[in-house]
Amino acid sequence: MDFFHAHQAQHYLVLAALLFALGAAGVVLRRNAIIILMSIELMLNAVNLTFLAFARFPLVPNSPMGSFLHGHTAVFFVIATAAAEAAVGLAIIIAVFRSRTTVHVDEFDSLRF
Template sequence: MIGAPHFLVVAALLFGLGLLGVLVRRNALVVFMSIELMLNAANLTFLAFARFPVRGRPSLDGHAIAFFVVAVAAAEASVGLAVVIAAFRSRGSINVDELRALRN
């Protein structure tokens, strides 16, 4: 029987992978994809808890939140990709390590 733990473990793994990606990868687009992975891991957690609640009865709250998160993430992606393009135009690179015009 597949239950909450399965979904939660998958979500935690996804979140960990995203976290690792943000910390390790240097390409801005890959970093951004990793952040999206983290958001989706949070979504999966919401859905798992809504379907298999720890206490109380299943509720629709988690499902509704997932929709909000998807909408917000889309808005964030549109602005974020524009920012990445602006950075690329001025630097010719989107490598996170090569951004060093601002230093102590």
């Protein structure tokens, strides 16, 4: 058995971790609100990947068979929620841009002390 098949689950999980790290780095580093939103999508997809990886390669072997597809339904809900979040988030960006003519989050600081 080759290396990939011997450590198949780990491959997916490491990929998810790296993807999440890229998304988190984007959120922390970038000033552009649109890119931050996209980075959040990346992080959500990393979570989705984790869901699906665990759905296929469970940690607990003797669970009821049907329950493993709950990982898939969770991804379904995450996708739906992400769509809603993107719609509202982009609407907020438009509204803010209209009043402040900027999309840089470090300039949205009216709510500080």
